[in-house]
Amino acid sequence: MTEVAQDKDTFRPRFAGPGTRTRRLPRWWPLPLGLLVGTLAGATYGLVSAPEYTATSYVIAVPTEKADPMSALGFAQAYSRVATQVAVLSDAQDSAGVSVQDLKSQVRAETSPDAPMVAISASATEPARAARMADAVARALTKNAGHTKDDTHVELLRFTRAVKPTEPSSASAALTTLVGACAGGLLGGLALLLRPRREAETVAPTVPAPAAAAGMRGGA
Numbered sequence: 001m002t003e004v005a006q007d008k009d010t011f012r013p014r015f016a017g018p019g020t021r022t023r024r025l026p027r028w029w030p031l032p033l034g035l036l037v038g039t040l041a042g043a044t045y046g047l048v049s050a051p052e053y054t055a056t057s058y059v060i061a062v063p064t065e066k067a068d069p070m071s072a073l074g075f076a077q078a079y080s081r082v083a084t085q086v087a088v089l090s091d092a093q094d095s096a097g098v099s100v101q102d103l104k105s106q107v108r109a110e111t112s113p114d115a116p117m118v119a120i121s122a123s124a125t126e127p128a129r130a131a132r133m134a135d136a137v138a139r140a141l142t143k144n145a146g147h148t149k150d151d152t153h154v155e156l157l158r159f160t161r162a163v164k165p166t167e168p169s170s171a172s173a174a175l176t177t178l179v180g181a182c183a184g185g186l187l188g189g190l191a192l193l194l195r196p197r198r199e200a201e202t203v204a205p206t207v208p209a210p211a212a213a214a215g216m217r218g219g220a
Contacts, residue, residue, distance in 0.1 A: 030191040038184015039177055046176030051168035054123045055131035057138040058159040061116040061145075067153035069116070075154040076116035079145060083109035083120055088140045096136035097129070107137050117159060127164045134162035 061076040063069055082088060089103040096103060107122045120141070122133035138158060145156035 028192060031185065031188040034184040034186075034188020034191065035181055036184070038180040038182070038187070040180070041184070042180020043177040045180070046174070050125045052123050052125060053127040053130045053165040053167075054121055054169040055127070055134045055162040055165050056119050056121040057131075057134040057162040059118045059120065059138050059142055059156055060159040061118070062155045062157055064149070064153045064155060071152075072116040072154050073113075075152055075156075076118055077111050077113075079141060079156060080109040080111040080118045082144070083107075083118065083137060083141045088137065088144055091143065092133075092136040092140035095139065096133045098133060103133060103137065107133060109137075109141075118156075122162070123169065127166070131162040131164045138162075 059079075061072040061079065063072040084104060084107055086100060086104075089100045089107070093100050093103060098106075103122075106124060107120065110119045110121070111117065118141070120134050120138045122130045122137065124130040124133060138161075142156045142158055145152075145154075149155050
């Protein structure tokens, strides 16, 4: 069955199928889908992952009578790089109660450019374990620095012990959900922008009105 639709001076043939018209999804469907998937992924990660706690112990470099404060600052930066080396971590593994591999992955050392102080931070799923790891590495670093005190003229001393943390340092479930939603929405928006634009329906070539009318009379 052929239907002829008239639009001003042109005829536009359209073919009506025997079934119902198929509905298409709106062009913007990747955006809500990305938001939904990202939100679910972020919420799942925040609820399933175990919280992490971080404890920090501080050591300070003190110059002897044969050294100046600037040399202590330089050695503090050097000790911050040595703190996570195997030579120091192997001495700390017994008191920390974990292996060298765990210490290497869960302990980091930082220093300030203005003060000869080294901050040794440890992360773990238990607050007491995090504090124990940070203190163990700080003691091992101080002990190793004492072996070279006569050559460097800088002594490394314990400044403060690590305090057992009371709140987790890892992201909360609410934050991971928000981050997941933002990431999903961003990916959905990019997919929407990169998705090729499609026509809503296929339009047959238009036929001039006189020719279409002549064809209908001839067919009749």
